[in-house]
Amino acid sequence: xxxxxxxxxxxxxxxxxxxxxxxxxxxxxxxxxxxxxxxxxxxxxxxxxxxxxxxxxxxxxxxxxxxxxxxxxxxxxxxxxxxxxxxxxxxxxxxxxxxxxxxxxxxxxxxxxxxxxxxxxxxxxxxxxxxxxxxxxxxxxxxxxxxxxxxxxxxxxxxxxxxxxxxxxxxxxxxxxxxxxxxxxxxxxxxxxxxxxxxxxxxxxxxxxxxxxxxxxxxxxxxxxxxxxxxxxxxxxxxx
Amino acid sequence: xxxxxxxxxxxxxxxxxxxxxxxxxxxxxxxxxxxxxxxxxxxxxxxxxxxxxxxxxxxxxxxxxxxxxxx
Numbered sequence: 001x002x003x004x005x006x007x008x009x010x011x012x013x014x015x016x017x018x019x020x021x022x023x024x025x026x027x028x029x030x031x032x033x034x035x036x037x038x039x040x041x042x043x044x045x046x047x048x049x050x051x052x053x054x055x056x057x058x059x060x061x062x063x064x065x066x067x068x069x070x071x072x073x074x075x076x077x078x079x080x081x082x083x084x085x086x087x088x089x090x091x092x093x094x095x096x097x098x099x100x101x102x103x104x105x106x107x108x109x110x111x112x113x114x115x116x117x118x119x120x121x122x123x124x125x126x127x128x129x130x131x132x133x134x135x136x137x138x139x140x141x142x143x144x145x146x147x148x149x150x151x152x153x154x155x156x157x158x159x160x161x162x163x164x165x166x167x168x169x170x171x172x173x174x175x176x177x178x179x180x181x182x183x184x185x186x187x188x189x190x191x192x193x194x195x196x197x198x199x200x201x202x203x204x205x206x207x208x209x210x211x212x213x214x215x216x217x218x219x220x221x222x223x224x225x226x227x228x229x230x231x232x233x234x235x236x237x238x239x240x
Numbered sequence: 241x242x243x244x245x246x247x248x249x250x251x252x253x254x255x256x257x258x259x260x261x262x263x264x265x266x267x268x269x270x271x272x273x274x275x276x277x278x279x280x281x282x283x284x285x286x287x288x289x290x291x292x293x294x295x296x297x298x299x300x301x302x303x304x305x306x307x308x309x310x311x
Contacts, residue, residue, distance in 0.1 A: 010262060022302065029305040044311045063300050070273050070302030077269030080262035087254045120305050125304060129311030137309035138275055207305050 002231045006087065009225035012077015015072050017218035025212050026064065032203040034179025036125035036195060043127075043190035075218070082109055082218055090232070092160060099223030106219025112152040114180055114211050115149075117144045118204075122184065125203040129196040140186060273299050274308040 006067055037060070045051050086105050091102035121141050129137070159171035193200055226232075248261060260293040277296050281289035296303070296310070 001255055001258070003258050006254075007258050007261055025301070030301065033304060044250060063297065065306070066298035067301035071300070072298035073269050073273040074302060074306055077273065080265040080269070084254065084259060084262045114307070121307070121309075123304065123307035124310075126311065127308070131311045134277065134309055134311060141309050151274050168243065179300050190254070191267055207307060230274075
């Protein structure tokens, strides 16, 4: 394997997909974030806190810059995982070329690392979320993420080991059992939602839409890089 | 007389160094972007970092948008 090429295309595709995610978020998710932050500020003002609109505007601009950086970091991180899994699982994926294979894997990882976790602990806008429960909520989120990820990994190993056709049912069944058990065993998000429900729902839909686009873009970019640069091949020139 | 022969072959497996680098990026990146509440800066800044929560504030919007726990 061409190690440097492999690492480079994996990190590049992640960073590009993450930056695109952040840019799309500026138009799709930010309006709901802004609305929620306005509500938060109105509440704080009503409670007697002095709010300086100029300061808030400058602060929000800084945070929007941070969200672009955050997209790049998120893309790098999930991209690194995606590239690793793709390197090991490429031969198991259906599709004639690597772009199709990468898209299938991106779909699986979107399901395992985003959708399943979001169904148990959906994204919330600001104004929802008690600062005091942050570590508890993070632990719940990580637990769900880890169980879903490990169950998928286990199902993948079983799929690769088994030779009979029944693996097409057994591997998903293993994953489903673990995830359903986690859904039932893990406690719900402890925070009560005080923000208007339609705002929360719209925010969740927007967030789900852009995260889906993120995974699709990452699959497309890594697959295209892979088809072009073929990092799994080693070329040797020898003289006879 | 000599010939140059080019052999292209598909190698199985992933080099350990690549696995190490990518897992490192994954763990450090996700922690910094999604979970840090002042931990990284507290190394230099001490307890004040947990009050400032620079990383939390900087990555705030993306934490919400990507579904991480935030407030």
